[in-house]
Amino acid sequence: MNERSLLVRALWFLLVGWWAIPVIVNAAWALNGTVVLLPLGIKVINLVPTVLTLMEPRSLSAPDSARGQRSLPVRAIYFVLVGWWLSFFWANLAAFLAITVVGLPVAYWILNRLPFVTSLYRFDG
Template sequence: MAEQRSFLARALWFVVVGWWATPVLVNVAWFLNVTVVGIPIGIKLINLVPTALTLKEPRDLDAEDGGSQHGLLLRAVYFVLVGWWASLLWANLAAFLAVTVVGLPIAIWMFGRLPYVTSLYRF
């Protein structure tokens, strides 16, 4: 499992870079998702949102109780039926909450869950 950076480093990253880079990343990813050819890159960018926001490192799922990721076929079907629209709503709600001081912790939590809402990718 990758070692997480210190809280201070992650907070500083969020204040200097993460707050503005994450919406740019999400919009670029959604532009790519609109094009059929760009979907793989768009999904990969969405999976990077927690790292772009707060430098959060992915978990090592094999070492945890949950085992591994869901199968690719299940994740693809989920994305086509639910993930593409649910994650767009989820990301916009998180962005709205991020502009309020009270909603900021919830927004950070929501952005951290965006890969799962999009394609059942456990980050």
């Protein structure tokens, strides 16, 4: 998988990423509000780093265990007990910080870790 250049990723962030993230995050929480669409909502949250800056996971084809992922039952229990509410506050903190130029690097860091905060999903393997 070819990594996109820093210039392309920066342009994507300036033209698309910054405004698309609130849309993606709110759509994900709307999906998470239903039992039937919850798996899709989690998948959408896991795509936040890609939508933000076109960052690709290091390995999309490797099984979860090869990327150091926790088991699905552990991630599900974490999501039910902690992930759903903590990730809501985590994403809103990032949105608040992104309003300022000074807070933008921290917001970027926070949003790249949103999949892990939500469901212990390690995006970058």
